[in-house]
Amino acid sequence: MSSFYELGIYSSAIKSVRILMPIMTSLGMVMLPRLSYCNNIGNVVEYRKMLDCAFDVINFCSWPLMAYFLCIADLFILFFFGQSFGEATLPLRICSVLFVVSNFSYFLGIQVMTTASFESRYLIATVCGVIFNLLFNVILIPSMGARGAAWASVIGEIMVSATCVYYVYKLKLYSISWRCLKKSCCASFIFPLVYVCMFLGSMEKNFLWFILYSFIAWVGYILIQCKLKNSVCMYIFSTITKYV
Numbered sequence: 212m213s214s215f216y217e218l219g220i221y222s223s224a225i226k227s228v229r230i231l232m233p234i235m236t237s238l239g240m241v242m243l244p245r246l247s248y249c250n251n252i253g254n255v256v257e258y259r260k261m262l263d264c265a266f267d268v269i270n271f272c273s274w275p276l277m278a279y280f281l282c283i284a285d286l287f288i289l290f291f292f293g294q295s296f297g298e299a300t301l302p303l304r305i306c307s308v309l310f311v312v313s314n315f316s317y318f319l320g321i322q323v324m325t326t327a328s329f330e331s332r333y334l335i336a337t338v339c340g341v342i343f344n345l346l347f348n349v350i351l352i353p354s355m356g357a358r359g360a361a362w363a364s365v366i367g368e369i370m371v372s373a374t375c376v377y378y379v380y381k382l383k384l385y386s387i388s389w390r391c392l393k394k395s396c397c398a399s400f401i402f403p404l405v406y407v408c409m410f411l412g413s414m415e416k417n418f419l420w421f422i423l424y425s426f427i428a429w430v431g432y433i434l435i436q437c438k439l440k441n442s443v444c445m446y447i448f449s450t451i452t453k454y455v
Contacts, residue, residue: 220357223292224302225364228280228309235272235314238265246326259385262323264442267391269318271443273310274395275432278402279425280307286421298357305361312368316340319375323385332378340371391442398435402428 242261249258280287284303288296320333344367351359379385405428414420437444 214356217352217356217360220296220299221302221360223288223296223299224306224357224361227287227291227303228306231276231310232313234276235269236317238268242322243326246322250326250328262385263388264446265322266318266388267442269314270392270395271436271441273314274392274399275402275429277307277310278399279428280304280310282402282406282428283421283424286416290418290421302357302361305358305365308365309368312365312372316368316372316375319372319379319385323379324375327382327384329378329382329384332382333375336371336374336378339374340367343367343370394436394439394441398432398439398441401431401435405431 242265246258246261249261281304284307285297285300288299288303292299316336320336324330324333344363347363347366348360351362353359355362405424409420409424409427410416414423433444437448
């Protein structure tokens with residue numbers, strides 16, 4: 212990194228994203244033994260069903276988180292890191308793309324390729340990502356600092372995802388269902404819509420504004436997903452009604 216200040220800016224941005232990643236990956240870790248077992252005994256139906264469920268959860272969480280941080284990165288940095296880290300706003304917006312890209316590569320690499328005993332292919336994908344990350348770090352950091360490091364991280368993860376997609380389709384390991392992805396992507400537009408509506412209002416952008424925006428946007432997102440009959444929402448509500 213070109214300076215310790217730039218290092219601090221980048222660390223603030225990337226850690227804000229990485230600290231929330233376990234929301235999506237925790238489910239995958241729990242499902243790994245069962246996925247491997249179903250694949251080994253040839254239970255294709257159950258194996259496919261569990262992969263579809265994992266993919267739906269990843270999309271349900273990652274797209275709104277990306278949209279949320281794209282909108283409120285400036286306020287998030289202000290309230291959680293202070294004014295001195297104001298320049299971390301743009302790197303945080305860039306790194307927010309990792310919510311989608313990193314979890315997509317995690318799903319394909321860990322939950323699909325690893326459980327199908329293709330760890331070597333996932334290793335190749337990871338090495339490709341590391342090479343591109345290092346290459347673009349060398350190219351971008353001297354001129355762009357923390358922003359360059361953020362872009363390098365995103366490009367590296369995109370290469371991991373692209374390589375995983377190539378192997379998954381080449382080896383015919385899994386056919387991605389795009390239905391939930393489309394629903395989550397469309398429902399996530401509520402975040403910029405609410406942001407624009409509140410931004411045009413007379414209310415000052417302060418901590419109360421931040422809390423109010425977060426509440427309205429996230430509740431709106433969940434309601435839209437319920438209206439679209441997202442499988443994750445249906446499962447949650449069916450589980451709640453079962454025990455209430």
